[in-house]
Amino acid sequence: MRYTYILIIAGLALLNLIYTFIKTESSYEIFGFAINLWTYRLIWAMMVVLCVWNYLVKKRSAK
Numbered sequence: 598m599r600y601t602y603i604l605i606i607a608g609l610a611l612l613n614l615i616y617t618f619i620k621t622e623s624s625y626e627i628f629g630f631a632i633n634l635w636t637y638r639l640i641w642a643m644m645v646v647l648c649v650w651n652y653l654v655k656k657r658s659a660k
Contacts, residue, residue: 600655614641651656 617625617638625637634638 599659600652603648603652603655607645607652610641610644610648614638614645617641 617634621633624630624631624633627637627640
């Protein structure tokens with residue numbers, strides 16, 4: 598399919614999200630800023646949801 602790269606990004610984001618539950622730290626860094634653990638998890642969870650939603654929308658519009 599043409600949009601499989603979106604699912605690959607979603608898979609990598611999901612793996613990163615799961616990894617935060619295995620290796621817990623008090624804070625993570627994004628773009629040089631320290632953020633809370635749950636905020637970091639929320640960002641990656643939103644990335645997974647948005648990528649899957651984008652894939653489904655593009656898949657439906659291709660039909």
